[in-house]
Amino acid sequence: MRESSSGLLRLLVNEVALRHGYGCEEIGGEFVLTGAVGGRVVLPCTRLDRRMARAPRQLWSALIADRLDTQIADLAAGHLDQSRLESVRPLLRTRLCSARTKGLINDVRRLVAPGLLQRVLVDFGDIMAPVTYAGAQRWGAKESDLFEIAERNTRAEGGLDLTAAEIDGMDDVDIQMLYGASDFVTAHVRWLDDYPVVGPWGALLVIPGHTHLLVHPITGPTVFAGTSLLAQLLVAGEAESPPIGRSIYWWRNRITVDIAATVRGSGDRMEVVPADHLESLLEIMRRA
Template sequence: MSVEQDRFLQVVWAVARERGYRCYLSGPDVVTLSGPATFTLVLGDVRRAAASCPIEEWAMLVADRIDTHVITIETDTEYPLDYTDFTVMQYLVRTRLYGTTSAGVDGVRRMVATGLVQRVLIDHVHTVTHVTYDMLAHWPVTESELFALAERNVRADGGVDITRDAFDIPMAKGLPPIALLTGPEYLTAHARWLGDHPVTGRAGAVLIMPSKEWMYVYPVTGVEVIQSITVLADLAALHTDDPWPINSSVYWWRDGALDLAATTHREGHTVVIQPAEAFHRHTATLDDPDAASERG
């Protein structure tokens, strides 16, 4: 689609010109701007954000994205970071969870569950940089120590907001409220230590992370968790077009570990749910605490 046919790109072009930049398409939904500085914008997430707001707000969204890049470039120029200096980097590393389809291959990462990876980032306040294995080779820590440090930094940041709502979903009728976790930039990392938050049950919790900004959690206490899986799948479907997507799968947190509970996808107006075999077997023990304990 050309710029003339794409109204959102027309807004990007107009905002860029106002700031003294020329721009051109340099890839699928990738724009290169040249002027006071030269940089690229990947438009996927900002386009998703624009889809959920009035057209008259698009220019503000685009301007914010361009200004963020400019501020980052200016900051990096005036106060350049030495990525080999671990005495500084140790305070800047953070971590976040990503869907495997969007995580890429370059950077320190580990699988935490089917369809879910954890990556280590350097926080630049306005943007982030993925930690690469080349960076790690210059640091006096192992990969596992780096993940532990990044998690400690995220936990120390805190800032998780928890609200509870029954939601206007038919299958939610009769269920206790589902907890919605929002707030910090690295929210999804909190899924690793979910038990520190008052949102789990005796058998853990099931949760979705449809994007980096949202986490819905239901405590696992009995077989009603099967009903909650359907509610969570419906909620995930509502976030399909959110910026910074992760995936629509339902995960099971138990004893500090994440496992796949179910995969979900939309077929027309229907949400299709495929429970994971291990979780399906476990639900048979949920009304028998002794059996659940014996089988783990």
């Protein structure tokens, strides 16, 4: 979406938030509405962008007002039942966010990789509500159970699409893109081996936002060329949407995801700083 369109969308969401007594911030690819008593509402930018793309610009205001006003009012009035786990079980979903995201201290969350958190949300349609530890306690639910339910529901929505990224001059470096019309694309980092993008030594990946993942299967010494190319693609996409993080991750299995490298600066001053274990991996591959 163009910057002017994004600006209008922010203005419309902020107006709805103010009407209901919420403050509004755009953080990590989502609008976060925070109430005076600590209640929060999450509006994924991907979801709003898709809705606006299907409607003429002159209808945006009415669409935002009608749909969001109704759901936020229902949530505030308690019409959207969150009192029992059984009421929200089919609505639980999960996605990833930066560990630097503000306001997560009371949310059900767990560390997936350094700087990368997974959390649980209740998906009401246009809006989501983060699941808090206080809410989980009221339900008598363990954190592990909530993640299991949320992951099962998210995977049941279907897999992502896969395409090879065609990059001029880099034909020998395999970069795959996983994407889909979903607000939970990032959750599929957990199940990367469901897709043919993992090599004998795992895969490198970056998370440019909530719309797609970029992955390089680790099959041999191209690992450093893959690291450099992923860094360039990550930085190039920052103009349109801030990435979930500026790290390149080394996916080994569903339990172990490490930082492979950190990206600093941009443009001519961009620097890719490999982690020590990435150097060790290259030595292992050379011996193999």
